[in-house]
Amino acid sequence: MDLDVFVTAHRAEWDRLDHLLRRGRRLTGAEADELVALYQRTATHLSLIQSSAPDPMLTGRLTQLVARARSTVTGTRRSTWRDAAHFFTAGFPAAVYRSRHWWVPTALISTAVAALIGWWIATHPEVQAAIAAPAELRELTRPGGQYETYYSSHPAASFAAQVWTNNAQAAAICLVFGAFLCLPVIWVLFQNMLNLGIGIGLMSSAGRLDTFLGLVLPHGLLELTAVFVAAGTGLRLGWTVIDPGPRTRRVALAEQGRAAIGMAIGLAVVLFVSGVIEGFVTPSGLPTWARIAIGIAAELAFLVYVYVLGGRAARAGETGDVEAPDRSAVLPTAA
Numbered sequence: 001m002d003l004d005v006f007v008t009a010h011r012a013e014w015d016r017l018d019h020l021l022r023r024g025r026r027l028t029g030a031e032a033d034e035l036v037a038l039y040q041r042t043a044t045h046l047s048l049i050q051s052s053a054p055d056p057m058l059t060g061r062l063t064q065l066v067a068r069a070r071s072t073v074t075g076t077r078r079s080t081w082r083d084a085a086h087f088f089t090a091g092f093p094a095a096v097y098r099s100r101h102w103w104v105p106t107a108l109i110s111t112a113v114a115a116l117i118g119w120w121i122a123t124h125p126e127v128q129a130a131i132a133a134p135a136e137l138r139e140l141t142r143p144g145g146q147y148e149t150y151y152s153s154h155p156a157a158s159f160a161a162q163v164w165t166n167n168a169q170a171a172a173i174c175l176v177f178g179a180f181l182c183l184p185v186i187w188v189l190f191q192n193m194l195n196l197g198i199g200i201g202l203m204s205s206a207g208r209l210d211t212f213l214g215l216v217l218p219h220g221l222l223e224l225t226a227v228f229v230a231a232g233t234g235l236r237l238g239w240t241v242i243d244p245g246p247r248t249r250r251v252a253l254a255e256q257g258r259a260a261i262g263m264a265i266g267l268a269v270v271l272f273v274s275g276v277i278e279g280f281v282t283p284s285g286l287p288t289w290a291r292i293a294i295g296i297a298a299e300l301a302f303l304v305y306v307y308v309l310g311g312r313a314a315r316a317g318e319t320g321d322v323e324a325p326d327r328s329a330v331l332p333t334a335a
Helices: 003-026 029-052 056-074 081-098 100-122 125-131 134-141 146-152 156-179 183-205 209-242 249-281 288-315
Strands: none
Touching: 003 029, 003 056, 029 056, 081 100, 081 249, 081 288, 100 125, 100 183, 100 209, 125 134, 125 183, 134 146, 134 183, 146 183, 146 209, 156 183, 156 209, 156 249, 183 209, 209 249, 209 288, 249 288
16 A cells, blocks of 8 residues: 555545544534544544554554544543432432332331331240340340440440441342342341331330330431332342343343442432431430431431422433443444
8 A cells, every 4th residue: 555645545534533523512413424424434544554554653643533533422421510410319319219119118018027026025025035134124125224325325426427337238238139039138128127126125015115216216217218218129129130021131130230329329328317317316315306306307308309309300201220321232333
């Protein structure tokens, strides 16, 4: 190949491509199409020169030109504050709203299980005796006992951080390991409801159920709701393994998995709020009614956020999945 003749024949195309790239986003539709065509031709020219008549200076220029064109054609998307705002105002609440048919039944069944365990323990002294010795039970349930001092045993900030970490781990297990046929999710739920049921049963048997609920409800409403949402999402992910529907199992798991990752980020924020309440409000000197009112207000705010904001976003087509440019192609696409 005569390199001089080749350069003379195609220099105008390369210069035109460089000119279009310098204009950036100010291109018309026709110019954008022209840029794509010139990018493809220049990439072919670069390949021919490299294989037939390599010239360091020309190869360097065309390599840089093709790289710039590729970046412009394929696009380089960067996360911005707008993406974060969209996630928390549309993506996350829509994902929670769309999965409500999983986490609402999970919440109802789990709460019923905890109540049943609590009733069983409260009405069967032999079960209480199997849990701990009478002296230990008295220490747990007496005024100023371990159930009450637990929330004030550490500085509020460090206690809130510890609680947030533990709850976030439980939620993450539900979200990440739900794909293992739902079994880890069921185990995490049962452990949480067992602990709650034991507290209800022991404090009820001591005639101090009102004190226990006054300690648990301020933070527990929002905290357990977040756990139920995570568990419902995990169960949904696990069921996708069993029944992916009309999609292939790979595509279905990819969609649900991306939504679950987004859910983990959103729930981490929700659990942070519940952790702050548990660290600063639950052990505070506020009247019981005031602490419970704060917990109810936080729970109602979250439900309004999900059902109003999330419902509106879901009806507008929001799914909680990542933006289309960030997804892997489901069908083959042209290079």
